[in-house]
Structure formats: C-alpha cells, structure tokens
Amino acid sequence: MIKITMLMLLAVTHVFANLDHAPKNFKIESKKFVFVDFVKADYFLTFDVASEKATYKAVITFNQPVAGSPIFDIIEMPSTSKVNGKNDKAIQISSPGDETKYVSLSSTLDSGFHTFEFTGNIKTNTDFTSDSARSGFWMSDLTDRRYLEQYLPTNLEFDQFAMSMDVKVTGTQTPHRIFTNGTLSEKSSNHFHIAYPDYFSSSSVYFHLSEKGRFKIKSFSHKSIDGREIPIVTYSKSSWSLYEIEKNTLKVMKELESKFGPWGHPSLTAYIAGMGGMEHSGATITSRSALGHELTHSYFARGVLPTNGNSGWLDEAVASWRDKGYKASSSPGYSATNLAAFSNYKRTTTTKAYTEGAAFMAYINLKLNGNLEGFLKKMYEDYLHGQWTTEIFLKELNDFSGMDFSNSFNKYVYGSNEKKEHNKHNARKGSPMHPKLTKQQLLDLL
Numbered sequence: 001m002i003k004i005t006m007l008m009l010l011a012v013t014h015v016f017a018n019l020d021h022a023p024k025n026f027k028i029e030s031k032k033f034v035f036v037d038f039v040k041a042d043y044f045l046t047f048d049v050a051s052e053k054a055t056y057k058a059v060i061t062f063n064q065p066v067a068g069s070p071i072f073d074i075i076e077m078p079s080t081s082k083v084n085g086k087n088d089k090a091i092q093i094s095s096p097g098d099e100t101k102y103v104s105l106s107s108t109l110d111s112g113f114h115t116f117e118f119t120g121n122i123k124t125n126t127d128f129t130s131d132s133a134r135s136g137f138w139m140s141d142l143t144d145r146r147y148l149e150q151y152l153p154t155n156l157e158f159d160q161f162a163m164s165m166d167v168k169v170t171g172t173q174t175p176h177r178i179f180t181n182g183t184l185s186e187k188s189s190n191h192f193h194i195a196y197p198d199y200f201s202s203s204s205v206y207f208h209l210s211e212k213g214r215f216k217i218k219s220f221s222h223k224s225i226d227g228r229e230i231p232i233v234t235y236s237k238s239s240w241s242l243y244e245i246e247k248n249t250l251k252v253m254k255e256l257e258s259k260f261g262p263w264g265h266p267s268l269t270a271y272i273a274g275m276g277g278m279e280h281s282g283a284t285i286t287s288r289s290a291l292g293h294e295l296t297h298s299y300f301a302r303g304v305l306p307t308n309g310n311s312g313w314l315d316e317a318v319a320s321w322r323d324k325g326y327k328a329s330s331s332p333g334y335s336a337t338n339l340a341a342f343s344n345y346k347r348t349t350t351t352k353a354y355t356e357g358a359a360f361m362a363y364i365n366l367k368l369n370g371n372l373e374g375f376l377k378k379m380y381e382d383y384l385h386g387q388w389t390t391e392i393f394l395k396e397l398n399d400f401s402g403m404d405f406s407n408s409f410n411k412y413v414y415g416s417n418e419k420k421e422h423n424k425h426n427a428r429k430g431s432p433m434h435p436k437l438t439k440q441q442l443l444d445l446l
C-alpha cells in the first residue's frame with residue numbers, strides 16, 4: 001500500500017518530461033524497444049585493491065511510457081540483470097540505421113514504474129597499484145557512447161535524473177579521496193557517499209578517485225555576481241600547471257558572469273591536465289589553454305544541456321565563438337552545411353560545430369546588432385539545468401529578435417543532404433579543444 005501511494009506520488013510529479021526529447025521507439029523484427037524515463041539511479045561501487053577489481057551494483061527506478069523492452073545503455077555488459085526482482089538477460093541492440101548501439105532486456109514490460117538491478121565490472125579508465133585504486137569517469141561528446149555508459153548502466157543524454165554513489169575502496173589501508181561535482185560525504189575512511197542533483201544527465205557527472213596526496217590542490221573561491229561565494233578546487237599532478245590558476249580561473253568566471261549571468265553550479269572543480277579538455281557540470285578536466293572554453297561549457301553544454309547529437313553543435317558553436325572573441329560577421333562564410341539534420345539516433349556532436357557552427361554564431365551576432373550575448377544570457381536564465389534543441393534555439397531566437405531565422409537555419413544548419421559524417425578522419429581529430437586521446441593517454445590522467 002505504501003508502495004502504491006509512493007508510486008502514485010512519483011507519477012504525479014514526474015510526467016515523462018524528458019521523453020519529449022527521446023528518439024522514436026522502434027521495432028526489431030516483431031520486438032518493440034522503448035525509450036524510458038529514469039527516476040533515480042543508486043550505484044554501489046567497490047574498488048578492491050587486493051583483487052584489483054572494480055565492481056558495481058546499480059538499482060534504477062524508471063518509468064516506461066508504453067509496453068515493450070526498455071532501452072538504456074552500458075558498454076560492458078552487466079554480469080547479472082534483474083527487473084522487478086526477476087532475473088533477466090541484457091541484450092545489445094542497434095538503433096535504426098545502425099547509428100548507435102543500446103542495451104535492452106530479453107523480456108517485455110508493461111507501461112509504468114519498474115526497477116532494474118544490475119551488477120558488473122568497471123574496467124575503463126580504472127587502474128590499481130599495490131596499495132591504491134584510481135578511476136576517472138572521463139567522457140567525450142565526439143565519440144559514440146562515451147558518457148557514463150562507459151562505466152555504469154545509465155540512460156541516454158535526453159534524460160535527467162537523480163543519482164547517488166556509495167563508493168568503497170577495500171583491500172588497502174591507504175586513504176583515498178574523490179574529486180566530484182556531486183555532494184560528497186566521507187562516511188568512514190575509504191567509504192564515501194555522493195549525491196548528484198536530479199537535473200544531471202549521463203554527461204554531467206564528474207568522478208575521479210585516487211589515493212590521497214597524489215595531486216597538488218589549490219582551493220579558493222569566487223564571489224558571484226549573485227552574492228554567493230562559489231568554492232573552487234583546482235588540482236593537478238604538477239604545481240607548474242597550477243601556476244596563476246586562481247587568477248586565470250577568476251578572470252574567466254568574471255567574464256562569463258558579465259556576459260551570461262551568475263555561475264549556475266554550487267561549486268567548480270577543475271583538473272588541470274592533458275591536452276584540450278572535457279566539460280562536466282560545474283567541473284572540467286582541462287589543459288591550461290582550454291580553461292576558458294571548458295568553463296564556458298558549464299554554461300552551455302552542462303548548464304543548459306543538449307539532448308542528442310543534433311543539439312550538441314549549439315554549445316560547441318557558442319564556446320568556439322566565445323574563444324574567437326565574440327565576433328560579428330556579415331556572412332557565415334560557408335555554403336549550405338549540416339550541423340543538426342542527422343539521424344535522431346545520432347549521439348555525437350559534429351566537429352563542424354567548432355568551425356562552421358562558430359561562424360554561424362558570429363553571423364547571428366551581427367544580425368542581432370552584436371547582442372547574441374543578450375540572447376544567450378536570456379536562454380541561460382530560462383533553460384539553466386534544463387535542455388535545449390536546435391528547434392528550441394531557433395524558436396526562441398525568432399521570439400527574441402522579432403526576425404525569422406528559419407531560412408538561415410535551413411541553409412546553414414540543416415542545409416545539406418549529408419546525413420552521415422563521412423570525414424571519419426576529421427571526426428577522430430576532433431577539435432583543438434577536445435582532441436581524441438588514446439587509451440594510454442586517458443589512463444595517464446588517472
């Protein structure tokens with residue numbers, strides 16, 4: 001009875017909001033596969049130094065809109081899978097057009113609330129020494145399936161849901177620490193709890209575990225224009241990387257707040273390392289030179305979230321336009337191209353976002369008499385911790401300006417029949433801000 005009341009309450013407060021942005025459900029032969037809405041995911045992670053194994057248990061409540069087999073994702077197939085307490089089998093499936101892969105279940109479920117329970121191993125970007133565990137949940141938006149699904153069962157980018165992690169490091173006496181953008185508490189030595197807010201998606205989480213003392217840390221704070229004192233943690237393996245980091249970080253935060261409004265996150269965590277960087281929500285792993293670009297992404301990409309591969313170009317275009325000095329230009333300087341007319345199943349951002357996308361933003365800026373930042377500030381205010389799509393951006397831009405940008409979008413954003421990115425070499429190269437790192441380079445960051 002209590003359970004039914006709770007579920008009814010959940011049903012009222014959680015009405016498939018994110019499913020509006022999900023791709024279309026599909027069939028493979030006669031089996032129907034359905035995108036679902038995660039309500040909550042609780043992860044229990046154990047890093048056992050003695051056996052050099054990292055394992056998880058995931059308990060996920062979700063709401064399924066119609067009968068069928070639920071779609072979610074995890075790269076390394078789970079060791080055990082249960083749904084509503086019954087054993088099941090996880091299966092890998094391809095999206096229509098073979099754009100990407102997902103994971104689903106052998107069984108079919110009715111519409112309504114259900115609970116997954118999975119166990120499995122975490123192998124990616126996870127390493128052990130004789131007395132310590134190191135794990136970094138690094139991500140990328142330029143390669144398919146490179147968000148949280150590399151490590152834990154999760155939903156696609158369109159879904160926002162609360163997550164928690166109970167993290168234990170066992171088989172060692174060496175004390176560990178976690179850098180994260182969730183609310184961290186240390187229950188006892190090497191036993192941690194992290195709560196992530198319900199506006200996070202699979203691309204938002206920042207998680208980096210290592211033994212204590214491995215990194216140089218510089219902590220300071222930023223007085224936001226809204227009066228909050230924002231705590232900032234920067235860390236790196238070398239003190240050289242942290243040279244003048246406080247000055248540089250505060251300079252960028254002041255710039256961004258003056259352009260787009262108050263910092264939208266409770267804190268900032270920045271790991272200064274590697275080449276280029278990757279954005280998380282109020283967190284980043286970044287080289288010194290990419291810091292401005294990555295912090296811009298805490299506004300656009302991980303403040304306002306993209307929903308899929310057809311909306312990811314927006315934040316890269318905005319961040320690159322900002323990097324190039326907020327330019328205004330009378331023409332985008334390219335003929336028709338495709339930034340957002342790919343398959344709805346595509347999950348990666350086109351690398352043209354950095355070049356053509358940024359040039360298109362400069363073009364819009366001129367059309368708005370140099371007030372693109374005013375428009376973006378309004379979008380940030382209205383959509384912070386929510387999601388935008390290319391269609392939402394266009395509609396809001398038309399409303400804001402009183403002009404009709406449909407023709408420009410048809411040409412410069414939706415404007416070619418190129419449905420796939422043929423230039424694989426270019427996609428691999430990524431952008432100077434987000435170069436694709438090798439497996440070894442990713443491990444070296446741990």
Ligand SMILES: [Zn+2]
Pocket residue numbers: 293297315316319433434
């Ligand atoms: Zn970027």
